[in-house]
Amino acid sequence: MKRLKIVHFHGLSPSDLRSYEKQETHANMRNRITAVRLVMEGKLRKEVAEICNLHRQSVSEYVRRFNEGHGSFT
Numbered sequence: 925m926k927r928l929k930i931v932h933f934h935g936l937s938p939s940d941l942r943s944y945e946k947q948e949t950h951a952n953m954r955n956r957i958t959a960v961r962l963v964m965e966g967k968l969r970k971e972v973a974e975i976c977n978l979h980r981q982s983v984s985e986y987v988r989r990f991n992e993g994h995g996s997f998t
Contacts, residue, residue, distance in 0.1 A: 955978065
């Protein structure tokens with residue numbers, strides 16, 4: 925199974941993303957941040973999808989957008 929990779933960190937670490945998760949009031953955005961953080965921490969797309977109750981394709985899309993800078997959560 926191909927592992928998703930974060931290729932552009934935008935100066936953010938997993939602990940930074942965890943802080944954003946705690947501050948985020950919208951559940952959907954919090955879920956996206958969590959998904960990206962888990963991938964950043966090395967989880968497989970399937971694991972992230974199960975943890976966040978998302979479709980695997982959604983996880984891939986969130987990571988793709990994060991890598992492109994469309995949601996660096998800053």
